[in-house]
Amino acid sequence: MSRPTETVTILGAGAMGSALASPAADNGHEVRVWGTWLDDELLDAVEQGRSHPRTGVPLDSRVKTYRSGELAEALAEATYVVLSISSDGVMEVLREAAEYLRPGQTLAITTKGFVRSGDRVVTLPEAVAGVLREAAPALDLSLVAIGGPCKANEVAARRPTAAVHACASREVAGRSRALFATGAYAVEVSEDPVGVEVSAALKNVYAVSLGVCQGLAQHGGEPYHDLQAAAFAQAVTEMIRIAEALGGRPETVTGLAGVGDLEVTGLSGRNRVYGTRVGGGEHPYEAMQAMQAAGQTVEGVPAARLACELVDQLIRAGALPDWSGLPLLRQIARLLDGRSPRRGEELSLALARAALPHALPHALTER
Known part of the structure; x- marks a missing residue:
């Protein structure tokens, strides 16, 4: 039985963003990688068929790339969105992307770290939820935290990797696993984001x-x-x-x-x-x-x-x-x-x- 095809948009053309394109593409999904204004050199390399400068692995030829000015196009009709931006820029990108997100989408986060929100320090999912409430109150997106011992170069090269996809909803976490899990990229489901x-x-x-x-x-x-x-x-x-x-x-x-x-x-x-x-x-x-x-x-x-x-x-x-x-x-x-x-x-x-x-x-x- 074939899996339903989804449209996966990965925001961030860095190491992990480009790496996650591999298992999603291997599962037959339409995969898009959008690069920030700091990612032009990375996109230049992969669009010319060269290895990604940070993983040493060429981007899968089935993956579509988008430049910083093409955010709306990259997110059009996407069903699953991945935030894979460095911690110092993730909130800026999220605020820009919020107007193009739609109810019913799943938003996954690979960025790691803590964030200062007002006078408090919070985890990234809490900060993301706060930005979305402020920028797009009507959105009610399911958030998935992606973690585990994943080196981007090994994920991109399809070497055996074990990741954790966590969401308060086990059903949503299970859907995330079904979307990405391959013979090389194993996904453990967690309800503890x-x-x-x-x-x-x-x-x-x-x-x-x-x-x-x-x-x-x-x-x-x-x-x-x-x-x-x-x-x-x-x-x-x-x-x-x-x-x-x-x-x-x-x-x-x-x-x-x-x-x-x-x-x-x-x-x-x-x-x-x-x-x-x-x-x-x-x-x-x-x-x-x-x-x-x-x-x-x-x-x-x-x-x-x-x-x-x-x-x-x-x-x-x-x-x-x-x-x-x-x-x-x-x-x-x-x-x-x-x-x-x-x-x-x-x-x-x-x-x-x-x-x-x-x-x-x-x-x-x-x-």
Whole structure:
């Protein structure tokens, strides 16, 4: 029995946006990729049949491309829309797209991070829902959070990938799975979009600490595998605490969306690379400048600052007792703000105090 054909419009021609076009096209859907005013170079490459500059994989020839001035055309008759814009531009694009969205559509989000909304820090789906209420009150779109250990280049190349598609409505999440799932792109359905989004944002923050351990090893010539493993375990514990405080489920964090995504980001993500540079002795600001100059976004840095604001917000609301259960997040924030030791043994001990808060002698854990 053949699947019904849908029209999928992906807003954002970056790595993940172009990658998700592959499984949707493989399932026989009409797929459109719209690029922002910053994506012209990417579209130039794929329209000329060259590999996508960020994934190294050519865009599927069945996919139609649209330039920034063709937003209305890209969204015309679309049944499923994917927001795949970097966190610093996603709200601007959403406000522009809102007038072309229609009731009954599904809106999926691959962007990761927290967003400041007024005087509050919120998850991206909450911010998206707020923008839609403001810009198009009549719309009542189903929102799907897409997460999991998905490297865009592997999705684009159709290597085995396990993703999570989450929505409060299991029916909508199931429809999303049916639209994208292939033999290579496996989709797990979840009814916990909060847990998926919190995991997706925080794993970028905690991956920085995993990179710091690798930077310490590269700089000093000795491995820090034990410290990295302890940091990984503490990261998962803290992610669970924050997710539960926001209404998410611990099993989401211990599954693909949390542990799985933290693992792959700690192995080969930009946030890990940034942490490696800092762990090797670079000043956090200089490391960021170098990566930005190379066109590499480090989501974990702004996410760390917003996560700290969010924790303070949760403490004020009584959803968290205090900061005592989140020493690793606090240490990462101190490091990124230049308020922590940055080299060798002093840095490793500072990280150890945060990663092993209940195992070290009392004298070492004093802060």
